[in-house]
């Protein structure tokens with residue numbers, strides 16, 4: 001029954017800094033993950049969900065080690081790295097359509113076919129009001145964070161292409177019954193010292 005629904009707080013983080021070969025985290029990444037875990041240590045998470053790639057697995061393990069209580073880790077393809085939505089040219093702004101489509105087409109045909117279905121299932125699993133108010137943590141990748149944030153704001157779906165996130169940065173989304181969903185915290189790095197901030201982010205101002 002809708003009356004039984006509670007507010008869901010979804011904590012979403014991008015994995016910490018990764019080695020270029022994809023085999024895991026750098027030393028700096030391990031430090032980022034531990035500091036992130038320390039920031040989150042008193043949040044009573046029900047579960048730490050994470051993607052299957054080593055950078056997400058290791059980040060989730062290091063975060064879990066810092067939590068005050070034992071929280072189960074749950075690996076899920078839905079928390080993995082995929083293209084969440086493939087826009088058509090006519091829904092994009094004319095002055096940036098070619099640029100955005102070139103970016104999307106860097107992914108393989110298989111990724112472009114399967115990603116949107118995973119994204120649909122991820123929205124069903126991780127978003128919207130829930131049975132319990134116990135928060136959940138999702139350790140994931142840049143694209144899925146962009147998708148969850150733009151969907152929480154009811155932005156046009158192609159807008160996921162315009163957001164980027166830092167390694168080990170925190171975003172918190174709120175889904176309250178009978179209210180629009182909300183972005184409470186976004187790409188926040190206050191748990192990291194200056195030398196560990198902004199990794200994984202495109203070139204530009206660091207503020």
Ligand SMILES: O=C(O)[C@@H](CO)OP(=O)(O)O
Nearest residue numbers: 014081082141142143144
């Ligand atoms: O490749 C990337 O830019 C993103 C896409 O989601 O992945 P990751 O967060 O793993 O770096």
